[in-house]
Amino acid sequence: MRIANNILPAAATLVMALAASPALGGELPADPLGSPMWEYHAEKLFTGGPVVFDSRVKVILPVVAEDQHVVPVTVDARKLDGVKRIVVFADLNPIPVAIDYRPMDAAPFVATRIKLDQRTPVRAAVQLADGSWHVAGEWIDAAGGGCSAPPLSRVRGDWADHLGELRGAAWSEGDTTRLRFGFRHPMDTGLVENIPAYNIETVRVMDADGREVASMDVYGSVAEDPAFTLVVDRDGPMEVAARDTSGLEFAGELAPMSGKKQTAKP
Amino acid sequence: MRVSRRAIIAGLGAAGLAPVLAPALVHAEQFAGTYDPKAEEVADGIWMVRGADEPIAFSNGGAIANSVIIATDDGAVVVDPGPSLSYGRAIRALAERVTGKPVVRVYVTHLHPDHSFGAGAFDARSVHALPATRHDLERDGEGFSDALFRVLADWMKGTTVVMPQGDVTAGEVVIGGRKLRLFALDGHSSGDLAILDEATGTLIGGDLVFHDRAPATPHANLDGWLTALDRLDGVPHDLVIPGHGPLDSGNAAIAQTRDWLTWIQGMLNDAVLSGKDMSEAGATPIPERFADIKVARYELQRSVSHFYPGLEAKLLPMVGN
Ligand SMILES: [Zn+2]
Numbered sequence: 001m002r003i004a005n006n007i008l009p010a011a012a013t014l015v016m017a018l019a020a021s022p023a024l025g026g027e028l029p030a031d032p033l034g035s036p037m038w039e040y041h042a043e044k045l046f047t048g049g050p051v052v053f054d055s056r057v058k059v060i061l062p063v064v065a066e067d068q069h070v071v072p073v074t075v076d077a078r079k080l081d082g083v084k085r086i087v088v089f090a091d092l093n094p095i096p097v098a099i100d101y102r103p104m105d106a107a108p109f110v111a112t113r114i115k116l117d118q119r120t121p122v123r124a125a126v127q128l129a130d131g132s133w134h135v136a137g138e139w140i141d142a143a144g145g146g147c148s149a150p151p152l153s154r155v156r157g158d159w160a161d162h163l164g165e166l167r168g169a170a171w172s173e174g175d176t177t178r179l180r181f182g183f184r185h186p187m188d189t190g191l192v193e194n195i196p197a198y199n200i201e202t203v204r205v206m207d208a209d210g211r212e213v214a215s216m217d218v219y220g221s222v223a224e225d226p227a228f229t230l231v232v233d234r235d236g237p238m239e240v241a242a243r244d245t246s247g248l249e250f251a252g253e254l255a256p257m258s259g260k261k262q263t264a265k266p
Numbered sequence: 267m268r269v270s271r272r273a274i275i276a277g278l279g280a281a282g283l284a285p286v287l288a289p290a291l292v293h294a295e296q297f298a299g300t301y302d303p304k305a306e307e308v309a310d311g312i313w314m315v316r317g318a319d320e321p322i323a324f325s326n327g328g329a330i331a332n333s334v335i336i337a338t339d340d341g342a343v344v345v346d347p348g349p350s351l352s353y354g355r356a357i358r359a360l361a362e363r364v365t366g367k368p369v370v371r372v373y374v375t376h377l378h379p380d381h382s383f384g385a386g387a388f389d390a391r392s393v394h395a396l397p398a399t400r401h402d403l404e405r406d407g408e409g410f411s412d413a414l415f416r417v418l419a420d421w422m423k424g425t426t427v428v429m430p431q432g433d434v435t436a437g438e439v440v441i442g443g444r445k446l447r448l449f450a451l452d453g454h455s456s457g458d459l460a461i462l463d464e465a466t467g468t469l470i471g472g473d474l475v476f477h478d479r480a481p482a483t484p485h486a487n488l489d490g491w492l493t494a495l496d497r498l499d500g501v502p503h504d505l506v507i508p509g510h511g512p513l514d515s516g517n518a519a520i521a522q523t524r525d526w527l528t529w530i531q532g533m534l535n536d537a538v539l540s541g542k543d544m545s546e547a548g549a550t551p552i553p554e555r556f557a558d559i560k561v562a563r564y565e566l567q568r569s570v571s572h573f574y575p576g577l578e579a580k581l582l583p584m585v586g587n
Binding site: 060061062063064066067070072073074111112113165166167168169170171178179180181182225227229252253254255257 | 484539540541543546567570572575579582584586
């Protein structure tokens, strides 16, 4: 967190000073969240088209960040047509971008869990086929330490025993299929002493013919044991494959979840 | 290992320690108010001191848990001295005023800071808890302290983590002629003390029992908690003083706590097994019968956070690599 506190605001000042140069597709709209980092991130992320704040992009966050290591974020942009990319980012995180999702044959809907290092806006930026960016988000409070504390599996020391284990299933929803899956992975941020960055960096979904229907870049600010919900425009079994920063690949086929109920109690 | 105190801040809230949306820094410039706890005599020689049925917040000074004062011939017994040093002092003064005697013994029902952090206002040798409670406070006390200072700022002035004697065991104790039966249970946390005042049939449930205020689950084992509730249900009693929420004279609170926990457990299972994500589970409609329960949505979302990743690891099928 010291990193974000000390360096980023300075960077923001610098960028704001330079921001007189007209942005991309036009002027940046004023940030309704009043974030000190809005222009900094906007300049970097929003290439290729105009930027608007758009309430048709739904960013669902909990009332409170009960555990800042595992903060659920859901983005639902199904009210927009022609969505090409969904970028989820937290302005004041030392690793701002969490995921960069490309739903090719999938709905513009994604849920995952991220780490937060302090009170910050969490946003989704949705790019349409015409290049325009549609942005929404909210402030969420977090006590700190989400990115600069070691993951639980590091503390326990058992991360390697389960590395890459994949759990998940598919639920048919008519013409579409909901996929819920997660990998065991420490998702080290590189911000903890003596633990270099080590994270899953891509996730891809293929249909039964091996055609890619969705893909995602994943960053170190996604929570340990990263989990995802996607909705693909297909029926039938889906293959998911992830690769991490050391080149390891984890893959498996998500089977339809049957009607039989298992029980496990918290 | 650098698991900083900060790392556990938000997650370890008692009945509501997760940070509120207002920026914490603002609080540092606000003047903390003065605690003014009120004692209501609910049975002969037993006073209940009500906490606010809210999350821990600057506006309530963290005074959200109920405390209890019991009069004995030797002096007063205080159960749960509250969230801070100054609250502990206020409860101590109140106990002395209503009983006319000094406080001779303090019980801390469990680790959560809204119950335990007022202990510094009393002679440390007179503060007692279950061994598990002391053990948990040794682990989490500093993290709680950081979290409470962050949210409560000035209210916490002078508060330090005071370890209770971890020497309470189940069974009968007699203090100043008053017979108390102690129950060493768990489920809300790893050590939950409940106390029955034999003479009046008053059962002091600690946070095993909530009443018209949604149960908090940051350290809960739901199966264990349900077992503990069965146990308390089997103890003949006339009144229940819950850890949070109003006095229960109609034998409703134990059943209501059980109902809520059972619902949460089933709801979380169903959500995981239908592929919902945490946000969707957190938005699950709350059944009509819980409509009057305070902070229901808030605690529901906290419970999702506490249990969801673990449940998914158990319930979603493993896929071969
Ligand atoms: Zn509690």
